[in-house]
Each structure stands twice: as structure tokens, then as C-alpha cells.
Amino acid sequence: MRTVQVWNTTTGGMLAASVKIAETTWSRMRGLLGRNSLGNGEGLWIWPSSGVHTIGMSFAIDVIGLDRNKQVIKLWSHLVPGRITSVSWKLRSVIELPAGIIAESGIKIGDALHMDQAPHD
Numbered sequence: 310m311r312t313v314q315v316w317n318t319t320t321g322g323m324l325a326a327s328v329k330i331a332e333t334t335w336s337r338m339r340g341l342l343g344r345n346s347l348g349n350g351e352g353l354w355i356w357p358s359s360g361v362h363t364i365g366m367s368f369a370i371d372v373i374g375l376d377r378n379k380q381v382i383k384l385w386s387h388l389v390p391g392r393i394t395s396v397s398w399k400l401r402s403v404i405e406l407p408a409g410i411i412a413e414s415g416i417k418i419g420d421a422l423h424m425d426q427a428p429h430d
Contacts, residue, residue, distance in 0.1 A: 328352040360396035369408040
């Protein structure tokens with residue numbers, strides 16, 4: 310799986326240094342299932358996606374919903390196991406990050422994100 314760094318170009322801050330890209334049917338279906346946590350700086354970019362669920366997961370996550378221009382249009386903070394997000398036809402992808410990153414980073418609706426290839430990829 311390819312890995313990218315995720316930057317908030319609106320604020321200039323890095324959101325995550327090691328985000329795997331789930332771009333195949335299998336990797337999108339599997340998502341974070343089977344993992345016990347996300348480490349600091351880790352995440353999963355699910356592309357394409359119009360919503361996510363945490364059914365079968367064992368930990369909470371923050372989810373950032375992006376439109377086709379990678380602009381933030383939805384934020385789900387501390388999505389606990391067993392939940393389903395709303396589905397939006399405007400959503401093109403989502404980034405799943407450790408719970409607390411949305412609050413810690415100050416990311417807001419309207420912020421623009423940029424992805425760079427991670428150095429170790």
C-alpha cells in the first residue's frame with residue numbers, strides 16, 4: 310500500500326506523516342479492521358469513499374471527509390466503534406486518524422489538504 314504525508318495547506322501544519330492509501334476494493338473494505346490502534350502520525354486515506362463505519366473496530370478514530378479538490382467538507386471527531394457516518398455524494402474520500410487529531414490540529418470545514426509521497430515509500 311502506498312503511503313503519503315497529509316498537510317493542511319490552509320494552516321501549513323502536517324496532519325499525519327504516514328497515511329496508507331486504501332485505493333483497491335479489498336483495502337477499502339478492510340480499512341482499519343483487525344488493528345488495535347493507530348500510532349501517532351498514522352492514518353488511512355480511503356479513496357474513493359462517501360462515508361465510513363467503525364463496526365468491528367476496537368478503538369475510536371477521527372474522520373476527515375474531503376471533496377474532489379481535497380477540501381474538508383465533513384469532520385467526525387472521536388467516532389467510537391459500532392458507528393456509521395452519514396453518506397454524502399459530495400464526499401470523494403476520507404482520512405481516518407487517531408482520535409483527538411481534529412481537536413489537536415484545529416482543522417476546520419473549508420481547510421484544504423495536500424498529500425505528498427512519504428519519504429520511506
